[in-house]
Amino acid sequence: MSSPLARLRVRLAPTLRAAGIRPRLRLPRLTYALTRRPATPAAPFAELVRIESDPAYRALFCAELDAALHDRLATRTAVVEEIEAAAERLKALIRHGDHGRAA
Template identity: 60%
Template sequence: MNGSPLRTRLRERLTPLRERLARLLRERLARTLTRPRRPVPPFDELVRIETDPAYRALFFAQLDAALDERHAAAQTAAVAEIEAAAERLRALIRSPGDHERAA
């Protein structure tokens, strides 16, 4: 026994739909893979930065903000490391006989 008559009818109706969907997907994938890519000039943004004063100002403002953010993150990480090391040293000073637990 292969199942109920309803299941058999559903399978009979869905099989052609599955095959059609698979064919459509294969065709779309083939079109996508064979479509010629639009060429992008290699230094477009650099040329725009050099020639457009407004864009240059925006670019440098965003660059400065990103650098400031990176610097602040590095400082925060360094402070956290120093505070953790200081806490470990304090723990060693408080209980000089128990070096294992502080490390």
């Protein structure tokens, strides 16, 4: 058996949904005005224009870009070294016949 509160909730749900739909159908402009929307984004090329027109900002942007590229290269190199080390460990396990033992 369900509780009286649960039954009431089940009975009220369609009514509450309909109450929410009616104002939306009858007052679409008001509903649109009250609906939250994300802020308008900046112009798509605003930062590019700033990079091209402001030498100080261009220098800062290029320095940050170089640092990000160096970090990416360092991360990539570290991952490749880890993969190569793991491959060497697997090759050593295969060569020495440690097939049955857990590492």
